[in-house]
Amino acid sequence: MYVGVRAGGGIGDQIEDPAGDEYEIYRIIFDITFFFFVIVILLAIIQGLIIDAFGELRDQQEQVKEDMETKCFICGIGNEYFDTVPHGFETHTLQEHNLANYL
Incomplete structure (x- = not known):
């Protein structure tokens, strides 16, 4: 899992490899938490905003259609x-x- 997190353009690509370092476990925990908080959660928030915006546009179009019919x-x-x-x-x-x- 750790190699997959580091291999996709995240912060793990920019910081040097911790292999053999005494703080390696802390680095692994940092990379994984960064991946979950920044990549997963922020992307979910952005996708939610986009879906909400399209839902609002759909509601506006339905209101206009209803007004045209009534x-x-x-x-x-x-x-x-x-x-x-x-x-x-x-x-x-x-x-x-x-x-x-x-x-």
């Missing part, structure tokens, strides 16, 4: 109001406030 894009009136009038929401968005008419 509100008139031009006047902003919700479909609840148009359920009470004779022609309804679909007629309003397809005839009165058709997006193609505003291009």
Whole structure:
């Protein structure tokens, strides 16, 4: 395990080899704890932030999609109001406030 920790661009590559040193066990413990705290935990935190950011973007897109389906894009009136009038929401968005008419 110790050789695998030192072989991947971590701090073990930059510090000279402790072979034969009386403090070798402390160096091994330092390298392994550095690997776990810096490499594993920080990468997990960064990945969590990225996943959270994409989740937030997905929620925003769902909110925009829901608004497009339930509100008139031009006047902003919700479909609840148009359920009470004779022609309804679909007629309003397809005839009165058709997006193609505003291009």
